[in-house]
Amino acid sequence: KQEVTQIPAALSVPEGENLVLNCSFTDSAIYNLQWFRQDPGKGLTSLLLIQSSQREQTSGRLNASLDKSSGRSTLYIAASQPGDSATYLCAVIWVQAGNMLTFGGGTRLMVKP
Amino acid sequence: SAVISQKPSRDICQRGTSLTIQCQVDSQVTMMFWYRQQPGQSLTLIATANQGSEATYESGFVIDKFPISRPNLTFSTLTVSNMSPEDSSIYLCSGAGGAFKNTEAFFGQGTRLTVV
Numbered sequence A: 001k002q003e004v005t006q007i008p009a010a011l012s013v014p015e016g017e018n019l020v021l022n023c024s025f026t027d028s029a030i031y032n033l034q035w036f037r038q039d040p041g042k043g044l045t046s047l048l049l050i051q052s053s054q055r056e057q058t059s060g061r062l063n064a065s066l067d068k069s070s071g072r073s074t075l076y077i078a079a080s081q082p083g084d085s086a087t088y089l090c091a092v093i094w095v096q097a098g099n100m101l102t103f104g105g106g107t108r109l110m111v112k113p
Numbered sequence B: 001s002a003v004i005s006q007k008p009s010r011d012i013c014q015r016g017t018s019l020t021i022q023c024q025v026d027s028q029v030t031m032m033f034w035y036r037q038q039p040g041q042s043l044t045l046i047a048t049a050n051q052g053s054e055a056t057y058e059s060g061f062v063i064d065k066f067p068i069s070r071p072n073l074t075f076s077t078l079t080v081s082n083m084s085p086e087d088s089s090i091y092l093c094s095g096a097g098g099a100f101k102n103t104e105a106f107f108g109q110g111t112r113l114t115v116v
Helices: none
Strands: A004-007 A010-014 A019-025 A030-038 A044-051 A056-059 A062-067 A072-077 A086-094 A101-103 A107-112 B004-007 B010-013 B019-025 B031-037 B043-049 B068-072 B075-080 B089-096 B105-107 B111-115
Touching: A004 A086, A010 A019, A019 A030, A019 A086, A019 A107, A030 A062, A030 A072, A044 A056, A044 A062, A044 A072, A044 B105, A072 A086, A101 B043, B004 B089, B019 B031, B019 B089, B031 B075, B043 B068, B043 B075, B075 B089
Parallel strands: A010 A107, B010 B111
Antiparallel strands: A004 A019, A019 A072, A030 A044, A030 A086, A056 A062, A062 A072, A086 A101, A086 A107, B004 B019, B019 B075, B031 B043, B031 B089, B068 B075, B089 B105, B089 B111
């Protein structure tokens, strides 16, 4: 079964810390991997999209890497701020699954001032 | 990027009734999807909304419970029928554009449904 797993499920850090969120997937035959942010009770905001041929993508303080062979992606957040507090979700499109996104369980991040 | 608008943003409904959620995209997208997010859980795909034909449902979801329409490339509706408290969730519409799979997916702001 194709699954996406995110560790840790929850993370609390003081403001200013650099942090890494982890995402693993069971099948390396992916089209792309996408990271999202979700604020409580809200929809999803796309943060970064990594195509299967790419190794990383950067946007501002965010950097996402992809290692298909090991089935892993990481989201690096530099100099965290209280406004970064949210749930971060990674999602994968498998080659054999049409355009359907399979989501991990998310990491709930709290950045304390 | 595409902007996706969902209506209503939230609703409280009586059990046994139905609610139709609308999803409007500001540009034509090839693919539209409906997801459910139960409290404290991640997202689960309900169905792919196909333009001009019946939606494709995932295992565990049926058309009688979640009828979907997609009359054109920018609009879709999801109806939650004969609701029970177990249907209380956030329902999200998603779109992805272009003819290839390596495209970014965008989401609406979600509809928070509470069934009492």
